[in-house]
Amino acid sequence: MRRMNYFEVFCLDRKLGIDAQALQSRFYELSRRWHPDFQQGRTPEAQAEALERSALVNAAYRALRDPIARVEYLVRLAEGRDTKGGAVVKPKAPPELLEEIFELLETLAEARAGGLDDDRRAELAVERDRLVKRLAAEEDRLKGSLATAWDSATPADRPRVLAALKDALAVRAYLRTVIDDLTNALEGQESDAAHHRH
Amino acid sequence: MAYSDKVVDHYNNPRNVGSFGKDTPGVGTGLVGAPECGDVMKLQIKVNLETGVIEDAKFKTFGCGSAIASSSLATEWLKGRTVDEAAVIKNTDIVTELKLPPVKIHCSVLAEDAIKAALADYKTKWGTQAPAEAAASASS
Ligand code: FES
Numbered sequence: 533m534r535r536m537n538y539f540e541v542f543c544l545d546r547k548l549g550i551d552a553q554a555l556q557s558r559f560y561e562l563s564r565r566w567h568p569d570f571q572q573g574r575t576p577e578a579q580a581e582a583l584e585r586s587a588l589v590n591a592a593y594r595a596l597r598d599p600i601a602r603v604e605y606l607v608r609l610a611e612g613r614d615t616k617g618g619a620v621v622k623p624k625a626p627p628e629l630l631e632e633i634f635e636l637l638e639t640l641a642e643a644r645a646g647g648l649d650d651d652r653r654a655e656l657a658v659e660r661d662r663l664v665k666r667l668a669a670e671e672d673r674l675k676g677s678l679a680t681a682w683d684s685a686t687p688a689d690r691p692r693v694l695a696a697l698k699d700a701l702a703v704r705a706y707l708r709t710v711i712d713d714l715t716n717a718l719e720g721q722e723s724d725a726a727h728h729r730h
Numbered sequence: 731m732a733y734s735d736k737v738v739d740h741y742n743n744p745r746n747v748g749s750f751g752k753d754t755p756g757v758g759t760g761l762v763g764a765p766e767c768g769d770v771m772k773l774q775i776k777v778n779l780e781t782g783v784i785e786d787a788k789f790k791t792f793g794c795g796s797a798i799a800s801s802s803l804a805t806e807w808l809k810g811r812t813v814d815e816a817a818v819i820k821n822t823d824i825v826t827e828l829k830l831p832p833v834k835i836h837c838s839v840l841a842e843d844a845i846k847a848a849l850a851d852y853k854t855k856w857g858t859q860a861p862a863e864a865a866a867s868a869s870s
């Protein structure tokens with residue numbers, strides 16, 4: 533039998549708008565149902581299955597509870613299918629954003645090499661605040677208008693919306709990385725850029 | 731994570747770090763990123779407009795060790811190739827050379843993307859001016 537996907541675990545449509553309250557009570561209900569404590573006296577096979585189920589329920593809840601993780605899961609799910617059918621569209625961040633980030637990382641590397649003086653610090657802190665706001669805006673878009681667009685998209689529209697979701701996730705990834713780098717630099721952790729990454 | 735000797739070598743002694751002016755004649759610039767991790771890489775080629783041969787290549791990568799090694803290796807491979815010969819470099823070649831593990835494949839993909847982007851940028855900016863290309867298409 534095909535493994536259930538996380539939406540199916542909770543009998544949900546493949547939609548991004550999920551009622552958090554309902555999801556949580558479903559989760560409790562399913563956790564209880566498959567909890568090892570309630571499997572006493574059942575056959576070993578049944579117990580093993582229950583264990584598997586409860587692991588699946590946990591993983592599904594973790595993936596769907598957070599609205600952004602949910603988008604990531606949805607994309608992975610859709611990709612899994614797309615790959616069999618053919619090309620997966622590569623997400624792309626706007627070139628201006630890449631350029632901006634690259635320049636910022638360059639400035640940061642130079643500032644680090646020359647020692648961060650107070651002026652530089654202040655400048656970089658301003659940049660970071662700006663990027664943090666931008667990240668928040670991007671996340672709102674993912675949780676808000678883009679999620680709504682997905683939920684109301686016709687099948688023909690879905691690839692386009694999916695691509696937009698992926699692009700937004702990519703933008704978020706770049707912003708997060710550069711914000712991390714800036715934070716590390718500003719908080720004076722003296723690791724060079726290459727080291728604290730991965 | 732255990733890096734192979736070659737990765738460590740490129741990481742500790744990256745070749746060809748730096749940049750050319752974007753609008754220098756014969757220069758093509760590729761700026762790409764890996765959405766999986768948010769790392770960014772810039773790779774530039776400098777093509778001799780007479781011969782169509784890549785005379786120099788430079789990179790700057792803000793990313794993991796494998797991404798740095800991949801781009802460093804790429805610049806070494808690019809030098810001395812014609813633009814067409816450069817286009818055949820595949821990320822799988824980089825994976826083999828550097829013995830990258832599966833989780834680091836996207837880092838080599840980033841380098842391939844950067845090469846492609848640099849070549850494309852070169853072609854848009856200088857492609858029509860390269861006699862080597864005209865000669866190649868005339869003789870084929
Ligand atoms: S982990 Fe992102 S490029 Fe290597």
